[in-house]
Amino acid sequence: MASKPEKWQRPRVVFQPDVHRGMLRGIEQMTDAVRPTLGPLPRIVLYDTTIGATGRIPELLDDGGTIARRIIQIRDRNADVGAMLLRNVLWTVREEVGDGTATAAVVFEATYRGGVRYLAAGGNAMRLRTHLDRGLREILNELDGMTGRVAGKEELTRLATVITREPELGKLLGEIFDIIGEYGRLEIRKGQGRFFDREYVEGMYWDGGLLSRTLITDINRQRTELQNAAVLMTDLEIEDPRDLIPVFTICVKAGITDLAIICRRMSDIAIGMLVMNRDKGKIKLNAIGIKTPGISVTAQRVALMDMVVLNGGRPLLQASGDSLRNVKLSDLGRARRLWADKSNLGIIGGKGDPKALRRHIAHLRDVYVSASDADDRGELQERIGKLMGGSATLYVGGITKTEQDYAKEQATRASDAMRGAMREGVLPGGGAALLGCRSMLQLRMAESVEPEERAAYHILLQAVEAPARTLLENTGHEPGEILGQLADVGPDVGFDVVAGQVTNMAAAGILDITTVVKTAVRAAISSAAMALTTDVVVHRANAPEALNT
Amino acid sequence: MSEPSSDNALPEEFPTDLVYALASTPDLETCFAARVTGLYQSKDGCQTWHTAYDSLGISDPLPTTSVVLAPNYDGETHRNVLSGVPGGVLRSTDGGETWLVTILDSPPPAVSALAMSPNFVEDGVILASTTEDGIFRSANHGSHWARWNFGLLDLNVFCLAISPGFAEDETLFAGVESGIFRSTNGGRAWREVELLVGYEPVISLALSPTYPQDHVIFAGTESQGLLFSEDDGVTWTQLGAAVITDPVNSILLSPDFAESRAVLALSESSLCLSRDAGATWTQVPNAPESMTAVLAPQGIARGATLLVGQMGGAVSLMALDL
Numbered sequence: 117m118a119s120k121p122e123k124w125q126r127p128r129v130v131f132q133p134d135v136h137r138g139m140l141r142g143i144e145q146m147t148d149a150v151r152p153t154l155g156p157l158p159r160i161v162l163y164d165t166t167i168g169a170t171g172r173i174p175e176l177l178d179d180g181g182t183i184a185r186r187i188i189q190i191r192d193r194n195a196d197v198g199a200m201l202l203r204n205v206l207w208t209v210r211e212e213v214g215d216g217t218a219t220a221a222v223v224f225e226a227t228y229r230g231g232v233r234y235l236a237a238g239g240n241a242m243r244l245r246t247h248l249d250r251g252l253r254e255i256l257n258e259l260d261g262m263t264g265r266v267a268g269k270e271e272l273t274r275l276a277t278v279i280t281r282e283p284e285l286g287k288l289l290g291e292i293f294d295i296i297g298e299y300g301r302l303e304i305r306k307g308q309g310r311f312f313d314r315e316y317v318e319g320m321y322w323d324g325g326l327l328s329r330t331l332i333t334d335i336n337r338q339r340t341e342l343q344n345a346a347v348l349m350t351d352l353e354i355e356d357p358r359d360l361i362p363v364f365t366i367c368v369k370a371g372i373t374d375l376a377i378i379c380r381r382m383s384d385i386a387i388g389m390l391v392m393n394r395d396k397g398k399i400k401l402n403a404i405g406i407k408t409p410g411i412s413v414t415a416q417r418v419a420l421m422d423m424v425v426l427n428g429g430r431p432l433l434q435a436s437g438d439s440l441r442n443v444k445l446s447d448l449g450r451a452r453r454l455w456a457d458k459s460n461l462g463i464i465g466g467k468g469d470p471k472a473l474r475r476h477i478a479h480l481r482d483v484y485v486s487a488s489d490a491d492d493r494g495e496l497q498e499r500i501g502k503l504m505g506g507s508a509t510l511y512v513g514g515i516t517k518t519e520q521d522y523a524k525e526q527a528t529r530a531s532d533a534m535r536g537a538m539r540e541g542v543l544p545g546g547g548a549a550l551l552g553c554r555s556m557l558q559l560r561m562a563e564s565v566e567p568e569e570r571a572a573y574h575i576l577l578q579a580v581e582a583p584a585r586t587l588l589e590n591t592g593h594e595p596g597e598i599l600g601q602l603a604d605v606g607p608d609v610g611f612d613v614v615a616g617q618v619t620n621m622a623a624a625g626i627l628d629i630t631t632v633v634k635t636a637v638r639a640a641i642s643s644a645a646m647a648l649t650t651d652v653v654v655h656r657a658n659a660p661e662a663l664n665t
Numbered sequence: 666m667s668e669p670s671s672d673n674a675l676p677e678e679f680p681t682d683l684v685y686a687l688a689s690t691p692d693l694e695t696c697f698a699a700r701v702t703g704l705y706q707s708k709d710g711c712q713t714w715h716t717a718y719d720s721l722g723i724s725d726p727l728p729t730t731s732v733v734l735a736p737n738y739d740g741e742t743h744r745n746v747l748s749g750v751p752g753g754v755l756r757s758t759d760g761g762e763t764w765l766v767t768i769l770d771s772p773p774p775a776v777s778a779l780a781m782s783p784n785f786v787e788d789g790v791i792l793a794s795t796t797e798d799g800i801f802r803s804a805n806h807g808s809h810w811a812r813w814n815f816g817l818l819d820l821n822v823f824c825l826a827i828s829p830g831f832a833e834d835e836t837l838f839a840g841v842e843s844g845i846f847r848s849t850n851g852g853r854a855w856r857e858v859e860l861l862v863g864y865e866p867v868i869s870l871a872l873s874p875t876y877p878q879d880h881v882i883f884a885g886t887e888s889q890g891l892l893f894s895e896d897d898g899v900t901w902t903q904l905g906a907a908v909i910t911d912p913v914n915s916i917l918l919s920p921d922f923a924e925s926r927a928v929l930a931l932s933e934s935s936l937c938l939s940r941d942a943g944a945t946w947t948q949v950p951n952a953p954e955s956m957t958a959v960l961a962p963q964g965i966a967r968g969a970t971l972l973v974g975q976m977g978g979a980v981s982l983m984a985l986d987l
Contacts, residue, residue, distance in 0.1 A: 269850060295815050295854040318812055343772040452772065452797055452820070465798060470819030470843040471865070474857065477818065505799075506815040 138194020180217030181210025552607025684974025749776030885913025
């Protein structure tokens with residue numbers, strides 16, 4: 117028999133003004149937990165993991181998204197609704213752009229608090245929301261107008277250093293992104309020593325390796341290399357070695373000496389034929405078998421499609437009824453160099469049509485821009501990166517495993533942010549860009565006719581000030597005085613909290629990534645505006661465990 | 666007209682000898698001609714020529730597709746010269762008397778052009794383009810080379826053009842089968858330059874001597890004549906369509922281009938001169954036939970001497986009368 121719920125767990129229907137007041141309490145609690153992490157001199161939030169476990173050390177957190185994720189429930193159920201709403205907003209921002217959660221939290225809180233005050237005085241929530249949404253669009257347009265491009269090793273290094281707060285890592289990330297570009301392939305691995313290092317690999321590589329170790333010819337490097345190779349690309353399974361004879365015949369007639377057969381599976385007897393032919397065959401054909409990259413049928417098709425654009429030729433697909441018996445010379449792609457080891461396949465200098473390759477990549481970029489799903493975007497970015505002609509590996513150092521884990525996490529977050537900066541540009545940092553929206557908002561407020569419109573711009577004025585105000589408070593400065601100093605300056609000018617002076621933020625290398633600021637502001641204001649229209653809360657009988665999202 | 670002598674038989678794949686590239690000191694005292702049959706040198710103002718590869722002791726001809734002199738080459742104390750051959754780059758520090766061979770990665774790439782940093786003496790940066798393997802880069806005066814093809818989606822590279830302000834802007838361009846690529850980090854990574862559709866391949870490139878300020882680029886195409894951009898490759902205009910009809914093998918800009926606006930464009934059948942940055946063109950009279958390479962060591966001013974390489978391997982001197 118289930119135990120009787122405690123009083124605070126009992127089902128309840130809550131009405132105004134308790135809804136707004138309760139939610140505001142939760143929003144303030146969540147924001148206060150994240151607030152210390154805003155700025156270049158963040159303070160740490162300690163997450164106590166010791167309850168119920170011995171020998172565990174507390175978790176040190178400086179990332180607003182993770183802090184929010186660790187808060188899974190607040191005992192005050194009305195407050196819990198507000199806190200969990202903000203938690204979801206923060207985690208969404210974190211997932212989408214990797215940063216900006218503290219900015220989102222303080223903007224959300226300022227918007228919601230201002231809205232609650234206005235509604236308590238008798239304002240209309242729906243009209244207010246409409247004007248907040250309109251004001252949000254104007255803020256986003258204003259931010260677009262302030263956006264500048266970031267390019268070149270120096271600018272990228274400065275930006276990476278601002279993001280990571282680690283000069284050595286910033287320098288390497290600046291160099292890496294200058295070379296690989298915004299879509300380039302970057303692997304972040306734990307290194308051997310204390311320091312950071314990087315390595316560049318030429319060509320494209322996939323995760324399909326040799327079908328058998330007997331196909332390895334370079335024993336020392338445990339790989340096989342082919343030159344001026346023909347490439348058969350298929351998702352067929354090759355059981356009967358006789359199926360390979362038409363391909364061999366075509367190659368020999370065409371004077372091809374190296375052949376890579378990329379297929380889903382090859383029988384042992386067929387592999388044996390390749391080895392036998394290589395070692396003792398009368399015909400001069402060095403043929404190897406490689407597993408088609410990808411696990412699912414869709415992933416394999418995608419990989420084959422990319423390879424065909426890169427190498428030329430045509431994929432032989434099971435679904436199209438293709439077989440090896442009707443293969444033609446024009447079906448084979450060509451590669452200047454090709455290598456494979458037990459787990460990877462690399463291609464350098466595919467002989468496909470370069471114009472088709474450029475068109476293909478341009479198409480993938482377009483699809484990337486219009487894709488909304490984070491997983492889809494990740495896959496597209498990986499495909500584009502593979503086709504760009506090289507990849508980089510960043511080795512992160514550290515004395516302890518914890519230090520390495522932290523550095524890897526930091527580098528991963530920074531690389532996501534760098535890609536965003538290169539794609540969408542940068543804004544004057546330190547909250548200056550949002551402060552730069554104030555004059556536009558003041559103008560709109562002065563032109564407002566409806567009370568809700570005037571109230572919305574007033575609320576937004578407070579919201580755009582909130583990140584700079586928090587940043588100043590976090591670094592021990594007096595916000596009122598400094599915000600006053602910044603009232604009459606242009607959007608490029610802000611307050612350098614480290615140097616303690618008013619400065620041109622872009623010139624000082626204090627930059628924020630446009631996509632991060634816009635995502636944070638968009639998520640915060642639109643969600644807060646929506647939350648303001650909530651009039652009734654229904655609490656269930658048993659508060660479910662918060663979802664681990 | 667002088668014809669560098671060649672006793673070597675031609676390789677099978679070349680029906681005739683031809684001059685791929687020329688290099689010279691401004692006083693024409695020392696000239697090099699890169700030819701199908703090897704690298705030839707003249708030390709008497711292009712009057713007599715001899716093979717520069719004697720010290721290599723090879724019997725077969727070594728097709729040489731490019732040759733460059735170090736910016737401080739004076740024929741006496743500073744005598745760095747590099748040449749591109751199939752599969753590698755040769756470099757000499759004594760004006761071609763002896764050579765060091767650098768083999769580029771297998772399979773042997775065919776070097777199509779060499780481009781040297783204007784600051785080569787200090788930075789040691791030189792780039793080699795190849796027709797199948799993209800671009801190789803050396804940062805130690807040609808001793809060691811590494812392939813740098815990040816973002817270069819077309820590895821069939823025909824020509825290179827390096828910014829006069831390379832020491833600061835690290836910018837260079839590559840003309841490829843499918844258009845043009847630009848690097849802004851000294852050739853370590855490449856990005857596409859928008860080009861009019863159907864105007865590729867680009868087989869010659871030239872940057873204004875004041876490129877860092879005016880962003881002027883000329884691009885010679887195989888089938889669509891000469892293209893011009895004055896906004897760093899964002900927009901392009903076709904030039905001289907009525908006069909320049911053959912593939913544009915070479916483009917030369919006057920060292921004082923910003924004032925004189927003088928441009929020379931070489932195609933197989935004609936050598937054309939413009940003194941208004943390509944708006945109008947005149948065919949240079951008395952130019953030799955079947956030209957394959959041109960060099961203007963003394964600039965494109967009236968009366969300056971041009972070196973013209975031809976099919977068959979001849980190198981002519983001609984005064985620019987226009």
